Amino acid sequence: MPAPPRADIDTLVTTLLEAGVEFIVVGGAAAVLHGAPITTQDLDIVPRRTEDNVARLLATLVQMDAVIREPANRGLRPTAPLLSGGGQLLLLTRLGPMDVLGTLHDKRGYDELLPNSEPMGEGARSIRVLDLDTLIEVKTAAARPKDKLVLPILLALRERKGR
Numbered sequence: 001m002p003a004p005p006r007a008d009i010d011t012l013v014t015t016l017l018e019a020g021v022e023f024i025v026v027g028g029a030a031a032v033l034h035g036a037p038i039t040t041q042d043l044d045i046v047p048r049r050t051e052d053n054v055a056r057l058l059a060t061l062v063q064m065d066a067v068i069r070e071p072a073n074r075g076l077r078p079t080a081p082l083l084s085g086g087g088q089l090l091l092l093t094r095l096g097p098m099d100v101l102g103t104l105h106d107k108r109g110y111d112e113l114l115p116n117s118e119p120m121g122e123g124a125r126s127i128r129v130l131d132l133d134t135l136i137e138v139k140t141a142a143a144r145p146k147d148k149l150v151l152p153i154l155l156a157l158r159e160r161k162g163r
Contacts, residue, residue: 007096012043012064013127015095019060022048024110024117024128026101026138028150033120033129035161036153042097047083048110049102054083057100064093105142132158 009029016023025033028040047057061078068076069090078100082089086102086109103109116134119126130138136154139147 007040007042007098009040009043009096012093012095012098014125015064016045016057016060017124017127019056019063021057021060022050022053022110022128023057024113024130026104026113026130026135027099030130030135031150031154034132034135034154034157036150036157038150038153042099044099044101046101046104046110046113049084051084054080057083061091061093064095066091066093066098068092069097104138106138132161 009032013025023045025043026046027042027044028038029043031038032040047053058078058080061083066078068078069092070076078089078091083100084102086107088102089100091098091100104113113130113134114128116131117128118131120129121127132154136151136158139151139154
């Protein structure tokens, strides 16, 4: 099975912003936005799970032809109940892969992560990104091989920014 295409993260983020979706960028994209010299294949977000925000997110995902990434490739579409839950929804859009996480592995959702995020960009292009310390904490706790590879880079980046 071929690897999914790399996400057009800039266009994904712009599309979400233009739709008024409230979200926090986490994962590899957050590391890249902090300046880590790594690549990522997808955009990971934690959206605010209010009814209005979920409706905006769902409408945007429909516009992006989003389907759930799953082995059988049945073309399953995201739904409001799936987006409102605390689980992970791994999607493939016409702009590439995007993971919508109701909560992180430690059960923190948008509201709990908001104090540990920071704005990046200006004006209408401003997004919330998980702060570097919290990103390091999350990657350490996840302890997946790909997270363990990125940790030294994030720790060095934090040390360099601290100077």
